[in-house]
Amino acid sequence: xxxxxxxxxxxxxxxxxxxxxxxxxxxxxxxxxxxxxxxxxxxxxxxxxxxxxxxxxxxxxxxxxxxxxxxxxxxxxxxxxxxxxxxxxxxxxxxxxxxxxxxxxxxxxxxxxxxxxxxxxxxxxxxxxxxxxxxxxxxxxxxxxxxxxxxxxxxxxxxxxxxxxxxxxxxxxxxxxxxxxxxxxxxxxxxxxxxxxxxxxxxxxxxxxxxxxxxxxxxxxxxxxxxxxx
Amino acid sequence: xxxxxxxxxxxxxxxxxxxxxxxxxxxxxxxxxxxxxxxxxxxxxxxxxxxxxxxxxxxxxxxxxxxxxxxxxxxxxxxxxxxxxxxxxxxxxxxxxxxxxxxxxxxxxxxxxxxxxxxxxxxxxxxxxxxxxxxxxxxxxxxxxxxxxxxxxxxxxxxxxxxxxxxxxxxxxxxxxxxxxxxxxxxxxxxxxxxxxxxxxxxxxxxxxxxxxxxxxxxxxxxxxxxxxxxxxxxxxxxxxxxxxxxxxxxxxxxxxxxxxxxxxxxxxxxxxx
Numbered sequence: 001x002x003x004x005x006x007x008x009x010x011x012x013x014x015x016x017x018x019x020x021x022x023x024x025x026x027x028x029x030x031x032x033x034x035x036x037x038x039x040x041x042x043x044x045x046x047x048x049x050x051x052x053x054x055x056x057x058x059x060x061x062x063x064x065x066x067x068x069x070x071x072x073x074x075x076x077x078x079x080x081x082x083x084x085x086x087x088x089x090x091x092x093x094x095x096x097x098x099x100x101x102x103x104x105x106x107x108x109x110x111x112x113x114x115x116x117x118x119x120x121x122x123x124x125x126x127x128x129x130x131x132x133x134x135x136x137x138x139x140x141x142x143x144x145x146x147x148x149x150x151x152x153x154x155x156x157x158x159x160x161x162x163x164x165x166x167x168x169x170x171x172x173x174x175x176x177x178x179x180x181x182x183x184x185x186x187x188x189x190x191x192x193x194x195x196x197x198x199x200x201x202x203x204x205x206x207x208x209x210x211x212x213x214x215x216x217x218x219x220x221x222x223x224x225x226x227x228x229x230x
Numbered sequence: 231x232x233x234x235x236x237x238x239x240x241x242x243x244x245x246x247x248x249x250x251x252x253x254x255x256x257x258x259x260x261x262x263x264x265x266x267x268x269x270x271x272x273x274x275x276x277x278x279x280x281x282x283x284x285x286x287x288x289x290x291x292x293x294x295x296x297x298x299x300x301x302x303x304x305x306x307x308x309x310x311x312x313x314x315x316x317x318x319x320x321x322x323x324x325x326x327x328x329x330x331x332x333x334x335x336x337x338x339x340x341x342x343x344x345x346x347x348x349x350x351x352x353x354x355x356x357x358x359x360x361x362x363x364x365x366x367x368x369x370x371x372x373x374x375x376x377x378x379x380x381x382x383x384x385x386x387x388x389x390x391x392x393x394x395x396x397x398x399x400x401x402x403x404x405x406x407x408x409x410x411x412x413x414x415x416x417x418x419x420x421x422x423x424x425x426x427x428x429x430x431x432x433x434x435x436x437x438x439x440x441x442x443x444x445x446x447x448x449x450x451x452x453x454x455x456x457x458x459x460x461x462x463x464x465x466x467x468x469x470x471x472x473x474x475x476x477x478x479x480x481x482x483x484x485x486x487x488x489x490x491x492x493x494x495x496x497x498x499x500x501x502x503x504x
């Protein structure tokens with residue numbers, strides 16, 4: 001029995017592909033699924049739950065590998081909005097660039113964007129780890145609650161706006177910080193975290209070159225004494 | 231591309247095609263009428279009689295194109311006086327516009343988009359959110375000569391922009407927010423601004439979410455609002471530039487695998503000259 005199966009989106013619908021990934025793998029002995037001709041369509045490999053590899057060969061659309069559990073999904077191209085949104089575990093790797101909201105609301109697992117990620121990368125992240133080989137756009141890690149965002153390039157405006165307990169590490173320039181985000185000194189454990197995440201992401205880098213960004217926690221409590229204008 | 235993007239907007243669609251420019255004396259007028267069985271022959275006969283010129287006519291369904299050397303003001307005056315039911319969609323030496331209600335695929339077939347020829351084109355598929363579904367509310371919007379705009383998003387201050395422009399004598403045809411953006415930019419161009427400086431002013435004056443794709447007789451221009459709330463993807467090759475809301479609509483273009491595919495940054499002006 002073949003361990004590898006190819007699914008062609010030129011002849012199958014996304015629903016057919018995803019139904020196979022959800023229900024057709026049990027007991028089949030298939031360990032790797034190659035999906036060809038993605039051509040920018042949405043929701044490929046969304047909602048997976050299993051110990052197998054999925055390779056998407058080409059540029060894909062929105063919501064790729066959303067809600068992923070345990071599976072290892074690799075996109076050999078660019079992706080549209082919200083790749084790996086709400087990822088629970090496993091890993092999602094984008095060999096090209098990712099559009100907005102990569103890893104949005106992710107609870108666990110690893111998201112690797114080898115190229116650039118656009119704005120709002122890691123928005124509302126809740127415990128996943130995101131490693132971006134290139135740069136991230138504006139409002140990245142907005143309202144990040146837990147987890148780690150590692151950016152090997154530059155960060156756009158308003159990095160970490162309204163940040164909770166997610167931690168951000170940036171190697172390059174930070175255009176501006178969002179409300180309540182601040183740069184902090186790198187401690188030994190920060191270097192260890194960056195080292196570990198770069199290693200699992202298989203991206204080269206010297207942890208000593210990174211800056212730590214975290215919440216100043218000034219927004220945690222309402223301060224009625226500060227004049228507010230709405 | 232229009233067929234593919236029908237999944238994003240399926241209530242109406244439109245296309246502006248920029249043809250090889252006419253000589254300085256001639257204009258191309260694109261006309262539309264809601265009556266799908268309109269008597270274009272009588273329209274033509276009356277127009278030739280009144281204008282006494284060597285006009286060229288093309289009709290397709292409820293659209294017509296008139297190419298003639300009548301000046302724009304005289305044409306508009308004749309149209310509003312003699313054929314008030316006919317709407318002028320566009321005027322210029324290059325631009326031709328088609329727009330209608332229905333699924334984008336059907337509209338593309340109805341008007342033979344696949345057979346149109348030109349240097350560049352701007353298309354739009356619409357899912358109405360802020361104003362009515364009608365051919366007049368469909369995009370592209372035009373203003374002045376050889377200028378059009380399509381919009382993905384919603385402006386939050388179209389009415390104040392409109393009031394400001396109406397005080398300057400600029401008239402509107404619909405209550406659509408994209409028309410406000412279109413007329414604002416054309417107003418700046420007519421005041422002598424370059425497209426870049428017109429857009430810098432638009433970044434300050436227009437509030438809301440937008441990706442605008444605009445065209446003049448020789449230029450294609452793309453901008454996104456400061457928050458980049460609405461998508462856009464660009465594919466550049468040696469042979470062509472294509473812009474779409476999603477890569478899906480570009481995926482089947484020739485040699486797309488060799489194209490430089492990128493997402494435009496917020497509040498950055500991207501322009502390409504034909």
